[in-house]
Amino acid sequence: MAVFVIENVEKTFKVGEVVERVLKGASLTLEQGQVTALVGTSGSGKSTLLTIAAGLQQATDGNVIFNGYNLKNMSHEQIRQVRAKEFGFIFQFAHLVPFLNVEEQLKLMLEVAESKMSNKEQQEEVDQMLELVGMTHRKEAYPPSLSGGEKQRIAIARALIHKPKVLFADEPTASLDSKRSQDVMALIRHLTKTLGVTTLMVTHDEEMLAFADRVVKMSDGVILQDE
Structure with a gap:
């Protein structure tokens, strides 16, 4: 099922x-449960195409349609709410809040997304997610004590x-060594499939393309190859 249509x-x-x-008539359709790599x-x-799709900047022309709604017809507040509730972001660096422990980092995101869950339900979600990423044993740790x-x-x-x-991922492994990069990409792929997420990733690391379902090659603002 198409989640994103970029026209x-x-x-x-x-x-x-x-x-x-910078972009010259780029078109791309993103399917649910797929990892698409932009190279x-x-x-x-x-990166410009990714940030436009994510509603972080506006296109000069063309359409970005998410779940049937065209982002260019939305107000700034409507786009902000879509980003907070429907989009997730991973960047080259983790950008964790230094004075919050691991568990608190996740609870803060639930607040940003204006979660309607009770405190008990939120705790259950946090515990489940930490188990999925193999970090339950570090839930009380603070960022300075964590490895890359x-x-x-x-x-x-x-x-x-x-x-x-x-899920938008902009060079998610660029700050990691080869082994950790593979571990992180395997995790992103696993969670994409497990949770039915649509993942759009920018990467320059050809080794990471093995974890993608599609590879879209760009040059000089146009899409040259989609396979």
């Missing part, structure tokens, strides 16, 4: 008198604790 998206930036076309050289437009791989596992748990429909 003929254009993105231009004006620097002085120069107009730069390409620096400046190819892959552990921090990314918590970042994944935080991104998925509110059961979003879409």
Whole structure:
């Protein structure tokens, strides 16, 4: 089932008198339960396409349709609510709150998503998610005491604790060594399948493509290959 439909998206930036076309009519359909990897050289437009799909910036032209709703017809507040409730985000660095322990990181995300669950239900969700990412034994730990791989596992748990429909991952393994990168990608793939999430990932690491269902190659603002 198609969750995202990106149609003929254009993105231009004006620097002085120069107009730069970063995206040139990019189109992409994202299916539920799939990991789609966006690849390409620096400046190819892959991160711009991801941030437009995630509602973090607007397209100059074209449509981004999520669950049948066109983001360009939504107000800033409506888009903010979609991001908070329906989207999850993982970045190159975990960006954990330094003064919150692991358990509190996840509970904070439930607050941001305006969860209607009771405190007991929230605790059950947190415990279940920590078990899924193999971090139950570290639930009282604070970020400074976590390894890089552990921090990314918590970042994944935080991104998925509110059961979003879409997970956006921008270079999620770039700060990790090869072994930890594979562990993190295996976890992202496993949770995508287990929870029925739609995952869109930007990566430059070709080894990580083995964990994707689709690989979309971009160059100079256009999609060259989709397989």
